[in-house]
Amino acid sequence: MSIKNKLKTFFAVDDEYEYEYVEEEELQVPEAASRKERRENVVSLKAMTNSSKVVLCEPRSYSEAQEIADNLVNRRSVVINLQRVEHQQAKRIVDFLSGTVYAISGEIQKLGPHTFLCTPDNVDVSGSITEMLEEDNREKGW
Incomplete structure (x- = not known):
């Protein structure tokens, strides 16, 4: 034996392991277990409907428009009552929220006359309220 071999055996660098290769048998999953896995992919409709919310807001100044926009960004519908805000402030709030709604x-x-509905893209609104609005728009100048 050479010195190199003696050092290898002394420091146990030499691998003396035997490797045994065993072929894996195909695992057969019972049908009941496969059906259970399929059911885990099903999402309940009740769980999905609980996640949508409508927030009612009655701002008193333009500074509260950011809070309303945050609700929209978080995918919540918002109903805004602008009766307690001055006309100029109300216009600014509506302009700001229009931009937010467009962005999302x-x-x-x-x-x-003073009430708006802002919805994110995950909410579909059907129908319209136009008969009364046309008269009010002429009077108020919206």
């Missing part, structure tokens, strides 16, 4: 691909609709 949402929608804004006027429900009454």
Whole structure:
């Protein structure tokens, strides 16, 4: 034996392991277990409907528009009552929220003379309230 071999055996660098290769048998999953796995992919509709919310806001100044926009960004619908805000402030709030709604691909609709509905893109709104609005718009100058 050479000195190199003696050092290898002394420091146990030499691998003396035997490797045994065993072929894995195909595991057969019972049908009941596979059906259970399929059921785990199903999402309950009740769970999905609980996640949507509508927030009612009645701002008193333009500074509260950011809070309303945050609700929209968090995918919540917002109904805004602007009766307690001055007309100029109300216009600014509506302009700001229109930009927010546009940015998130949402929608804004006027429900009454001082009431608006802002919705994110995950909410579909059908129908409209136009008969009364046309008269009020002429009077108020919206």
